[in-house]
Amino acid sequence: MFTSRSIQSTLSFRDKIFSIDYILVFSILILGVISMFAMYSTDGGSFAYHTKSHILRFFVFFSLFIIISFFPIKFWFQSSLIIYLVFFLLLVGVKYFGLTSSGSQRWINLYVINLQPSELMKIGLILFLAKYYHRIPVSDVNKFRFLFLPIICVTAPALLVISQPDLGTAILIVAGGIIVAWLAGIKFKFFAYISIIFLALAPIAISFLKPYQKERILTFLNPDRDPLGAGYQIIQSKIAIGSGGLFGKGFLNGSQSYLDFLPEKHTDFIFTLFSEEFGFFGSVFILLLYSVILSRIVKIGHQTRSNFGKLYCYGFAGAFFVYVVVNMGMVLGLLPIVGAPLPIMSYGGSSMLAIMMGLGIAMSCKIYKDAPVN
């Protein structure tokens, strides 16, 4: 213990550089470059607003990712409660000072950037729960008084986000929280009880849902129900992906997106656009890149010694996985349309910031893998 601390304190800049996981960095860069091309295509093959802004954000947040990596893991451990609280306050701020766009109030104006705190909360919650479960012994995890706080910490931001309304992000926040809690040893039956309670509350919840959200769920169950209405997005997305075939229609030749049949092509449906233009092989390549990123994060979790680091990395990897699956499942017509961005690929500053921050903290776990957190 002592020795490791002394090693840690003597970690030179050179050592830090060498201990960076370059496969992870490289994979992120490739994905980033692919996303730039995809964005260029959504702009109709021109170097227009979305492309420029996406490239700029990618490089700014990529740099942030590197910077965050060099902060000691101890720093993140110590500040995780503050980070969570700041993000929570921002979420509350959205409720009162938020900007409204297309019917939902999700953004807060920070003068430099219009921030979407719900995206940041995805990471904040994982960080906070990782610390929380790091501190309580295994034997106490399933005790009721130790369940109380996590439930509050998950439900409060989730309810705030749902009320924006943004069901997709709320689901992703909750998913991250559940994964960390489960990894920390919460018994399966606990989740079963929660699910039963939720199911029992579902009719009441449904009455709170906005009509368009109800419509989306019904549409998912049968997309052909209303092909020109709510089912339109799913159908057009499937057409785009399916018509891509093995090799795709070629870069800038995706007729579905080029001719505006594809909705939200910059954000939620970016994978559809890519898949239409680059076909099955392109899609599988993206899937592989995500697998590599996930496996690297998991590997960092293996290597890191602190339980905080492990919980964080595994939790983040799990959440990251859920983000990818929810998005892809949605555009492939396997899940209802809930509005969830594809990490790194989708256009959106807050989402990119949150993911890069999450990756940065994971990388910090790698660099300071032998350092204790307290």
Add this chain to the structure above:
Amino acid sequence: MINFTEGTVNKSKLISRRMFTLTVAKFIIFGGIFGRLVSLQINESKKYRTLSDKNRFREWRLAPQRGVIKDYFDNEIASNKRVYQLHITPENASNIEGLFFRIQNILNLSNERVFSLKRKMAKQKPWEPIIVSDNLTWSEFSRINLFLHELQGVEAVVSVARIYPYKSTSHLIGYVSQASAKDLQKKEYLRNMSVPGISVGKTGLEHKLDENIIGKVGFQRYEVNAFGKRIRQIDLDKGQAGQNFKTTLDLDVQEFAAKTIENLAASICVMDIYNGDVITMVSSPTYDPNAFVHGIDKKSWKYLLDHRDKPLTNKSIAGLYPPGSTIKTIVALSALENDIANTKSNVYCKGVIDFYGEKFHCWKKKGHGSMNMRDAIKQSCDIYFYEIARKLGVDRLSETAKSFGLGSKTLGGFLEERSGVVPNTKWKKKFIGKNWYLGETLHSGIGQGYFLSTPMQLCLMTAQLANGGYKIKPRIVIDPNKKNQDNLKEYIEYKNANPNIPLPVDILVSNFNLEPLFRNQENINFIKDAMFASTNEPGGTSYRSRLTKKEFRFAGKTGSSQIKRFTEAQREAEVKQTELKYLDRDHALFIAFAPYDNPNYAISVVVEHGGTGSSAAAPVAKKVIQKVLERHELRMINKSKLGEEI
């Protein structure tokens, strides 16, 4: 401390164990996504590619230009003109209400029209243009163009539409109008060419030739975006203009004939007796077919429908009239051919005969006295033909009448053409369900009773008498693929060159492809001579209408068909036709061929409620015959030119 470390180690083991479970789950789920990609992009790729193309491409069909119809001298009698139209594409218009308001200010557009346009608009896709006005005047069109930059969604279109330059041909040509649902249902060829607003032939030649004259539909294929906006043109097929047609009609004669009967309800048909070419086919009163091209208004339509003289009916082929005394030529011929009578046999006419208690009158109250066949035709003695018909019987008469073209459609292919009636015992049993009375045979003998024929049938009948009794097939459209078969003319030239070689019937049939309608041609010649007498000898019924110049001399037969039976009182009072109410007057008929010495043309004239054939129909025929004969030389020159072309 140790405990705590142990706890930490335990916890780390727990986390790793759970992580392993999670990893397995991840693999399975990613496998699921991979499987979905395989299914969409490999297995069902074809289906989605088709759907994607369906999204991308949209076709706009282009209506082809109709073929032109020309007369024998290449005058266009149905042609195309440039029209100025106003279209609105709803999706391009930001404010439809405002747009209509603006257009109503610029054009004279009724509120009802706007209302019906809006209803139509609601039914179709927003990218499909709607025709607001399909025939703007030049000044309207230029006004629209002036404001075009302010009228978003409006297109000023120069298009092509049907125009009929001559009113005299309206019945013959017919007209085109927008295809109705019924048209689309009935006409196979239209189904593959569903172009919005395509015009189809409704009657006349336009209907008969529709399939070929309509042309081939073109299309433009565009790539469109999700909102239906055209992005770029992918494909363009201009289609094919319809086939042009040349007819046998002589516009000059047609116009002249139409002018002669413009104030009457009448019909004139003129036919070449050797090849059956229809030179003229006029029906009066006429209507303006151009009114139908752009949609006729209700008031005009009602006027045409309710008019006493039925302007919409093509009287030449759809008007049915008892042939009256014109049938006597056929009755006489039938009697001669069947050896019922000979030309010498006499009948005494007292003006009336009693037949089983029923009185049968001659048109001449005093009677004609002793009549032979030639005189009976010349003076149209009814009593003589009652007698002949009684001996002949209606069945033999009907056979001859049918062989000369009565009772069946003459031209064919005309929607409106009717076949008329040639009565006989079987016919009556079948259609009326009663037995034939001998008295009816007598009526048939003078072309009354059940007999009904069209003017064109009478013209054909006359032509076949005039050419020496050979069957001809009337035609009005010249088929460029078929060589004009003038075998009959060849045969006659051959016979004139070799007058002494007798020609048995089978040689006629095999060498000249002729179908003789006689047993003995002498009988035909006798009828022709009798008709000559009727027109050119004093006492003949149409003597007053004769043409005296040798090359114009014609031979004819008058007729009048009774509308209402004369009462005995009227007969006693010698009421004249002109004293009757218009609708009670007899139809006046006249058939003739000309020139007598070297016949070329046959004519039939029917004047509805004209009174008598000699007073109403024959004078008309006289004028038209002169006109036709004056044009004969020109026609022959044109024919030889045409022969070279073909």
